[in-house]
Amino acid sequence: QLVESGGGLVQAGGSLRLSCTASGFTFRDYVIGWFRQAPGKEREGVSFIFKDDGREYYADTVKGRFTISSDNAQNTVYLQMNSLKPEDTAVYYCAADPSYAEISDITDLTGMDYWGKGTLVTVSS
Secondary structure: OEEEEOOEEEEOOOOEEEEEEEOOOOOOOOEEEEEEEOOOOOOEEEEEEEOOOOOEEEOOOOOOOEEEEEEOOOOEEEEEEOOOOHHHOEEEEEEEEOOOOOOOOHHHOOOOOEEOOOEEEEEEO
């Protein structure tokens, strides 16, 4: 089970930190991270981390503004979101999967075994 927290309402330029805590399994050899879906738009990958070696991947739209990190002791992954823009408004979903060993881009993550229920991020202009 994956449980997200940390969403909310923030003004443009502000920051939020999302958390995703796993229960029932440890994601030692997983890829884990965040998708988002804005109203009327398709779901898109935002940022992911490979737990075995710490490789990080980011969508071009968030590079330089978002940072993914993990706390193995807490079985938790974080997404620090800075310089937020109204276009970052979306429901953010945590997802994890054990089967990906190598990707060239986060668009390669076409199927994930575990999903959270999502947390809403709203950025006002």
